[in-house]
Amino acid sequence: MKIVILLAFIGIFGALGAAGFFMLKNGSAKAESGQRNAQMARALALRVGLSIALFLFILLSYLMGWIQPTGLPLH
Structure with a gap:
């Protein structure tokens, strides 16, 4: 998962x-x-x-349960 997101960021910065x-x-x-x-x-x-594709991929990953939010520590 991290590699896919990293490759997407590299593509975004490359296009920029x-x-x-x-x-x-x-x-x-x-x-x-x-x-x-x-x-x-x-x-x-x-x-x-x-x-947009990266955002939708992260949203789909969350909905499919591939990633979970960790939240902020409360202590």
């Missing part, structure tokens, strides 16, 4: 890094700029999709 790379990449032509914007938007959409 790719979007940042495309945002900061230099380019002079307008066509190249439009392509960069499309790549950046695709990377950000992937990040949002991975985040």
Whole structure:
């Protein structure tokens, strides 16, 4: 379970890094700029999709009993 969550976080941060790379990449032509914007938007959409998938996976895991909340210690 921990490995799946770790891989999802790595994918989320990787997509965020790719979007940042495309945002900061230099380019002079307008066509190249439009392509960069499309790549950046695709990377950000992937990040949002991975985040939603991770949330739904954690929710499903809780509902199926694969993970249990530990709560806060009361002492």
